[in-house]
Amino acid sequence: MSLIDEVTREFSRLPGIGPRTARRLVHHLLRSSPEEGRRLARALDSLVDRIRPCRICGNHTEEETCAVCLDPKRDRSTVCVVESAFEVESVERTGQFQGLYHVLGGRLSPLDGVGPEDLRIEELLRRARDGDGEVREAILATNPSVEGEATAVYLETILRAEGVRVTRLARGIPVGSDLEYVDGSTLAQALAGRREM
């Protein structure tokens, strides 16, 4: 396989990029100044080297602990539970949420062999249980897909047992769509109108 083919294939592995777009990207880089390609390569290199999960919430960070968890102004009694760090960014962009996060790293999907032990659920329970016992309310912000809903139902059961108040993002988010595609204002509304489970 030629080098060009190889890079094209790497690009087309990315979500939303088909073989045609991948080819266009490669040829764009080849036409541009060598520095442009090097800059991209360096950025990618440090991205994978330096970004790691926050030891508390699982959010992306370059340090041990992420900026949200370190921020003394955040309300430590409320935790917004999301499937991935991507959704942390979506919720942060609304500017409506002052609490902390917990990233599950996926959702329940028995068909794919994903059970509770494959998600960061023990860590969530620990945050509710020990430490300062700070977490009073969990806002379940998993996606409104079948798997996201089931994950929320499951979390509700086990968090309730720990005495945590559990709320769910209100509808307003179109059923069947991923949070990824929901615009900020819809998400902000859903956040404000979260409901008791």
Place this chain on the structure above:
Amino acid sequence: MRLAQLVLRSFRNLVDDALEFPPEGVAVVGPNAQGKSNLLEAIYYLEVLRSFRGAPDRDLVRFGGDVFRLQGRVVTAENDAPFQGGRPERTVAAAWQRSGGRKKVTLDDVETERLGDGVGHVCAVLFTPADLALVDDGPHVRRRYLDIVLSLSEPGYMAALQRYRQVLSQRNAALKAGGHSPQTHAWEPLLVDAGSRVTVFRSRWIDTMAASFSRIHEEISGGTGARMTLDSGIPGLPEGQLELEGVSEALEVALREARDRDVRLGTTTVGPHRDELLLLLAPGEGAQDVRRFGSGGQRRSVALGLRLLEAETIRRRRGREPLLLMDDVFAELDEARSMRLLDLLHRTAVGQVILTAPRKAEIRFRQEGIERWGIRDGRILR
């Protein structure tokens, strides 16, 4: 609704062509294995976006070809509801490419966002000799019948059904992996939500259409009564329960009570995936399951009745006169049933009819008015 034009490209053995159909329809006459059924398969493909014979798309591409393409121009008839924007016609096209395995569906040259958006635009009902399986085969065949009819007539049904199927397969996987556990039971509220919606759609349709079914069947069979009813996969569901709340409650209880058994068997044993559309003969005097007790002729009448009911559903729910596609149907019926079916069609079906027959003698529908085409080696002879 009628099909004005069909453009064929590399579909099965059919020669590439642009066929203009007369408003009242056409009879395609020719020996077997010339491509008569392939023509109806092509037309019905544009309605459901797959082969009615269950053939995979790759088998539909002409031998040695890479892409097949079908394009139909449909026109609303006099009393039909117009298309969006008040337009009287619409072009539906479907193409499938072997290399890449991609299906592309367009409505008026705009690709549909989801494949499901391209379904049901021809308003066609297909009659084939294989319809007898609707009566003779297991319950899944009648559930599929319900699913197709409801998907084509009730907005929201297909989405509810797809969601139900997805939750169901997740719960079954959870039952096998997790046994009794909170993560297994977490799927139940979702199953209740989607499953009760599916059940209510089905129950309401049966409730609305049951009388028409009895009437249609009486006309074809010459007096024998028949009845259809839902034998729900939710045990304890009160008969005639058509409200979402009541159905949800019944399904919730049924699932809870089935938990032990479901865990033991590793599968979900209650819910609409266990529904049976019961078809009964002779109501009143000890109704009997036509599948087990019906004669050949009775079973055929009931199967025919289901197709005519499908047409009636399109008429009522979508406000359009359906296009009837009949694949060598009369050959299978005895003389008396044929005559009564013809009589019924003459009185109720005022739309376009495209039918096939092996010999001229088999064409009895609209003898006088209907145009005849021949077919040889996949070439339509006009």
